[in-house]
Amino acid sequence: EDQVTQSPEALRLQEGESSSLNCSYTVSGLRGLFWYRQDPGKGPEFLFTLYSAGEEKEKERLKATLTKKESFLHITAPKPEDSATYLCAIAGGSYIPTFGRGTSLIVHP
Amino acid sequence: GAGVSQSPSNKVTEKGKDVELRCDPISGHTALYWYRQSLGQGLEFLIYFQGNSAPDKSGLPSDRFSAERTGGSVSTLTIQRTQQEDSAVYLCASSSTSYEQYFGPGTRLTVT
Numbered sequence: 001e002d003q004v005t006q007s008p009e010a011l012r013l014q015e016g017e018s019s020s021l022n023c024s025y026t027v028s029g030l031r032g033l034f035w036y037r038q039d040p041g042k043g044p045e046f047l048f049t050l051y052s053a054g055e056e057k058e059k060e061r062l063k064a065t066l067t068k069k070e071s072f073l074h075i076t077a078p079k080p081e082d083s084a085t086y087l088c089a090i091a092g093g094s095y096i097p098t099f100g101r102g103t104s105l106i107v108h109p
Numbered sequence: 110g111a112g113v114s115q116s117p118s119n120k121v122t123e124k125g126k127d128v129e130l131r132c133d134p135i136s137g138h139t140a141l142y143w144y145r146q147s148l149g150q151g152l153e154f155l156i157y158f159q160g161n162s163a164p165d166k167s168g169l170p171s172d173r174f175s176a177e178r179t180g181g182s183v184s185t186l187t188i189q190r191t192q193q194e195d196s197a198v199y200l201c202a203s204s205s206t207s208y209e210q211y212f213g214p215g216t217r218l219t220v221t
Contacts (some may be wrong), residue, residue: 031208032207032208032209034208034209034210036210036212042214042215043113043200043202043212043213043214043215044152044200044202044210044212045212046209046210046211046212049207049208049209087151087152089210091208095140095157095159095165095208096142096154096157096165096168097208097210099151099152100151101150101151102151
């Protein structure tokens with residue numbers, strides 16, 4: 001059974017204080033690992049897809065990396081507008097992606 | 110281009126009534142998913158449609174829940190005899206062949 005565990009559950013940062021969110025997974029045959037951002041009252045917004053260990057993707061202050069067991073979402077010099085819940089999901093043997101519970105990020109000015 | 114749309118955005122209903130929630134996926138996306146998200150909880154998978162194949166209904170919590178997808182496009186999620194525990198945000202997502210999902214804004218259902 002595919003499993004996704006995200007940590008920490010919640011993270012508070014000061015503006016400019018870089019950090020990383022973790023997504024650990026177990027899967028039989030990874031088809032893709034996905035990161036989403038969800039703002040309160042809205043649906044998740046797709047950020048990145050990673051397909052194989054060693055792959056990296058970047059978008060503005062966000063960089064996602066992938067190993068065979070986990071993915072990190074690195075946030076460099078975050079701003080208050082980066083505050084959101086970040087969701088990780090994997091697509092493995094099933095066509096239905098498995099989602100983690102998310103990390104709630106708050107960036108204080 | 111147009112994203113995934115859902116209607117209504119909010120729905121308040123009395124316990125025991127039936128409700129229908131609608132999802133318009135991105136044009137050309139063959140896969141469509143319904144999820145439920147309760148306050149502070151993760152995404153709970155409900156049902157998956159892929160092209161003309163039989164839907165995967167393995168996530169539906171009870172037989173009060175059903176969904177259909179007409180013409181490979183618009184989908185309707187129906188909840189019969191609503192209960193208070195059905196209160197949640199119902200999210201629809203569509204996808205092409207890459208498993209990347211594009212979500213709608215959701216329908217917030219409140220059962221009183």
